Amino acid sequence: MGNQVKIESVVLHYVSVEEYQKLTNDISEMKAIIKEGFSNSQNLKLSIKEVAEELDVSELSVHNYIKKGYIKAFKIGRRVFIKRTDLDNSLKEVKSLKYKR
16 A cells, blocks of 8 residues: 555654653644545545546446446446445456456
C-alpha cells in the first residue's frame, strides 16, 4: 500500500514531559486522520460516468463490463454505482489474466 517508512529510533533533547505528551498525542491524532481518510477513499462510490472517464472508455462500455461481470456494481434506486475497491480489484484481475497466458 504505497511506500512505508519505518523509524527505528528518535532522540529528543531538551523536551519537557508536557511537550513529549503533546507530541505523542498529535502523532496519534494524525494517524487516526490518515487511517480514516484511507478507509473513506476505499468505500467511495463511483458513478458510471466517473468510471468511464477514469478508464477512458465510453459509458456504454462500462455498462457492458458490468453486464459481463468484469466489474461489480450495485443500484441505489435507478442509479448504478461502483465501489472504488471493486473497480481496483477488477483492474487487478484483468492485469493478472493478461500475464497468465
